[in-house]
Amino acid sequence: MAPQLDGFFSQVDSLSDHFIERLRKAVAIPSISAEEARRPDVVRMGNFLADELKALGAEVELRELGKQPHKEHLDLPPVVLARYGNDKSKRTILVYGHYDVQPADLSDGWNTKPFELTIDEKDRMLGRGSTDDKGPVLGWLNAIEAHQKAGVDFPVNLLMCFEGMEEYGSEGLEDLINAEGKKYFADADAVCISDNYWLGTEKPCLTYGLRGCNYYSIEVSGPGADLHSGVFGGTAQEPMTDLVRTMATLVDTNGKIQIPGIMEQVAPITADEETLYDEISFEMETLHEALGSKTTIFEDKKLTLMGRWRYPSLSIHGVEGGFSAPGAKTVIPAKVIGKFSIRTVPDMDIDKTNECVYKYVNEQFAKLGSKNTMKVFAQHTGKWWVASPSHWNFNAASKAVERVWNVKPDFTREGGSIPITITFEEATGKNVLLLPMGSSTDGAHSINEKLDKRNYIEGIKLLGAYLHYAAEEPTS
Ligand SMILES: C[C@H](N)C(=O)N[C@@H](Cc1c[nH]cn1)C(=O)O
Numbered sequence: 001m002a003p004q005l006d007g008f009f010s011q012v013d014s015l016s017d018h019f020i021e022r023l024r025k026a027v028a029i030p031s032i033s034a035e036e037a038r039r040p041d042v043v044r045m046g047n048f049l050a051d052e053l054k055a056l057g058a059e060v061e062l063r064e065l066g067k068q069p070h071k072e073h074l075d076l077p078p079v080v081l082a083r084y085g086n087d088k089s090k091r092t093i094l095v096y097g098h099y100d101v102q103p104a105d106l107s108d109g110w111n112t113k114p115f116e117l118t119i120d121e122k123d124r125m126l127g128r129g130s131t132d133d134k135g136p137v138l139g140w141l142n143a144i145e146a147h148q149k150a151g152v153d154f155p156v157n158l159l160m161c162f163e164g165m166e167e168y169g170s171e172g173l174e175d176l177i178n179a180e181g182k183k184y185f186a187d188a189d190a191v192c193i194s195d196n197y198w199l200g201t202e203k204p205c206l207t208y209g210l211r212g213c214n215y216y217s218i219e220v221s222g223p224g225a226d227l228h229s230g231v232f233g234g235t236a237q238e239p240m241t242d243l244v245r246t247m248a249t250l251v252d253t254n255g256k257i258q259i260p261g262i263m264e265q266v267a268p269i270t271a272d273e274e275t276l277y278d279e280i281s282f283e284m285e286t287l288h289e290a291l292g293s294k295t296t297i298f299e300d301k302k303l304t305l306m307g308r309w310r311y312p313s314l315s316i317h318g319v320e321g322g323f324s325a326p327g328a329k330t331v332i333p334a335k336v337i338g339k340f341s342i343r344t345v346p347d348m349d350i351d352k353t354n355e356c357v358y359k360y361v362n363e364q365f366a367k368l369g370s371k372n373t374m375k376v377f378a379q380h381t382g383k384w385w386v387a388s389p390s391h392w393n394f395n396a397a398s399k400a401v402e403r404v405w406n407v408k409p410d411f412t413r414e415g416g417s418i419p420i421t422i423t424f425e426e427a428t429g430k431n432v433l434l435l436p437m438g439s440s441t442d443g444a445h446s447i448n449e450k451l452d453k454r455n456y457i458e459g460i461k462l463l464g465a466y467l468h469y470a471a472e473e474p475t476s
């Protein structure tokens, strides 16, 4: 029998302004994990979540993770572990999310202040972290509160794990999950993560795969200090020149990775997979809207989806130490660090990929014949993940999508990475489902990140409905 959800749904509608205020408070905390100076704000955000959860009656622990690797002067932010309900007759669902965000500054080109939630005329809620991942994390808290205020029994025991370093490769979390897999998380019957996006703007999806991410630095140094290019230009070998020449050999304009040994690791396409892409609702026009231009590599839907889901990609992100401000400073930087990452896919191996990258970058640098010094290293790595969606956890989520959105979801893979997903699967031995709240045009990691009010409010209903169906779904 379909669960009684009307009381819960109408309570979510009645509390919508209150839930938006909760998101406003969360967005106002600039919890940027990649910026050292923001570490106190990341901790403040963890405390904010812990306090909100305690006020809702959850049992909460703040778990410290020690020092940040390679940055020993910095404490990692705490992991918020919480339990809501401990009824042995109910299923237990473990949910994960992250409370840290990507960097954001008005000067990057935002139309509004990134840490002030701004609701525009189209009911888009703009602000850093609105969709990635503060909106979805608060979705779980809001679902609890709406049940309480509606007087509806909460259908499951909820275990929660919210971290503050996801955007920096989930530093420190893996050990905790492995240690707690059969302790704190022992009761978990299934895992649900809400931290990715629909493929388009109208059709919800359930996600069963993620790419991994190996993030690299190439450090080139030579002169003892930054130099005057009029005095030293033409006399000193320049680190920036060596760096851009090396970086330019990594990938071509159509995204073809130039490093030998990478594509060779990619799993071949199966006959089943060949047919899968035609069924997916995905329009190139929506991709162009999300991209903000028509500069796609492919014109074709299938090749585009394959390029995002099942092939690796290499992206060049930036250069630390180079001159980047407006104006015309005539400096020769003494040391520059180029950053790039490779999104990895089945059957790529992290260590083998690292070896290929190190060998290739060293060879390319050697070809320059430079007297400068070059180091290449991986800053963080995380494995790809692909699961089976034939499981009661996915069935429950599919029914919840149909109930809330009146449409059957697409089953998708995601081009992004949530490094800890595979660790949850291995440490608990349970099925992991990705249940996104936001849509493809939300601009996660970009300027003007937003979450549509509709996706937030219906998303809260979706998370709550999923828990009801998960409580009832027969084991598969
Ligand atoms: C999909 C998720 N919301 C996300 O944005 N993940 C990040 C995580 C990351 C950062 N470094 C490596 N992985 C991403 O895909 O960039």
Ligand SMILES: [Zn+2]
Binding pocket: 102, 132, 167, 444, 445
């Ligand atoms: Zn992110």
Ligand SMILES: [Zn+2]
Binding pocket: 098, 132, 133, 166, 195
């Ligand atoms: Zn995220």
